[in-house]
Each structure stands twice: as C-alpha cells, then as structure tokens.
Amino acid sequence: MSRVIRTAPLSATAFAPFGDVLEVAGAPDKLINAGLCGRYHDRARLDFADGRAGISIFDAVPRALPYTLDLLERHPDGSQCFVPMHGNDWLVTVAPDAGGAPGTPLAFIVGAGQAVNFHRGTWHGVLTPLHAPGLFAVIDRIGDGANLQEHRLEAPYRIELGGAAGP
Numbered sequence: 001m002s003r004v005i006r007t008a009p010l011s012a013t014a015f016a017p018f019g020d021v022l023e024v025a026g027a028p029d030k031l032i033n034a035g036l037c038g039r040y041h042d043r044a045r046l047d048f049a050d051g052r053a054g055i056s057i058f059d060a061v062p063r064a065l066p067y068t069l070d071l072l073e074r075h076p077d078g079s080q081c082f083v084p085m086h087g088n089d090w091l092v093t094v095a096p097d098a099g100g101a102p103g104t105p106l107a108f109i110v111g112a113g114q115a116v117n118f119h120r121g122t123w124h125g126v127l128t129p130l131h132a133p134g135l136f137a138v139i140d141r142i143g144d145g146a147n148l149q150e151h152r153l154e155a156p157y158r159i160e161l162g163g164a165a166g167p
C-alpha cells in the first residue's frame with residue numbers, strides 16, 4: 001500500500017523552503033512602458049556554480065493524478081526554473097533534504113499564471129504536466145558535469161488531488 005500525499009495549492013509561503021514562486025502578486029515593483037506594464041522585479045534566486053544560465057524548452061508527456069512518485073532528483077550546481085508555455089495546472093513535488101536523501105515530499109498544484117524556480121540542491125520530482133501541451137521554458141545551469149543526483153524511492157508515494165485553497 002503506497003503512502004498517500006495529497007496536493008495543496010501552490011503558495012509562495014509554502015514553497016519558500018524549496019524555491020521561488022513567480023506570479024503577479026501585490027503591486028508591481030515598477031511601472032514601465034509609459035505606465036502600461038508592471039515590472040515584478042528580480043523575483044527568483046538564480047544560482048549557477050561554474051557555469052552559466054541557459055534557456056531550454058521541455059516538451060514533457062502529460063501525467064495523470066493519482067500519480068506515482070518513485071523518483072526525486074536534485075541539481076547540486078544550479079537552480080532550475082520552469083515557466084509554463086501554456087495555461088494549464090501542473091504538478092510539482094519537492095522534499096526537504098534528510099541526511100543526503102529526500103525527506104517526506106510535498107505536492108502542489110501549480111496554477112495558471114504561476115512558475116516555479118527550484119533553489120540549487122532542492123529535491124524535486126521531474127517535470128510533471130497534467131495536460132497537453134507539456135511545454136515549458138526552463139532556465140537552468142549550462143556547464144560541465146551532470147549536475148544531477150537522483151534518488152529512487154524504496155517505497156513510492158501516491159500523489160492524490162487535495163482540497164482547494166484554505167479560507
């Protein structure tokens with residue numbers, strides 16, 4: 001019997017130990033373009049050791065809930081940012097580090113208008129769209145080495161759709 005984790009709506013507060021949530025929240029830091037555009041300035045921590053930032057496109061196969069989470073990974077040398085090129089909900093899973101392996105994961109539903117940036121070294125599940133197209137712009141490290149540590153879970157988790165946002 002798999003251990004069950006229920007998703008929560010993504011919030012910057014809940015995600016803060018793992019990374020940044022990119023979204024329009026509150027007043028813009030600056031109005032630009034003759035006041036016709038709000039700039040939400042410098043909202044993610046990019047971090048690339050011995051390398052540079054690159055932008056790639058991921059075309060990922062959509063998955064479905066309930067989802068079996070059996071692999072987590074992390075990038076010791078860089079942050080990784082996923083910006084959807086669609087307006088669909090998608091699943092993001094993260095976990096704290098527990099002595100060099102993932103601890104108990106958390107699962108979030110990323111909503112339209114949100115993007116996520118995993119901090120360097122954050123345990124996460126692989127990119128998990130829930131609808132087609134699974135298209136994302138990805139800003140992460142271009143450099144030498146694999147920059148990838150994978151951890152196959154001995155006992156997978158079953159990720160189920162949780163409740164809506166709280167009151």
Ligand SMILES: NC(=O)N[C@@H](O)C(=O)O
Binds near residue numbers: 080124126
């Ligand atoms: N390996 C790779 O480029 N993708 C993963 O890092 C991922 O987070 O999906």
Ligand code: NI
Binds near residue numbers: 073080124
């Ligand atoms: Ni990754």
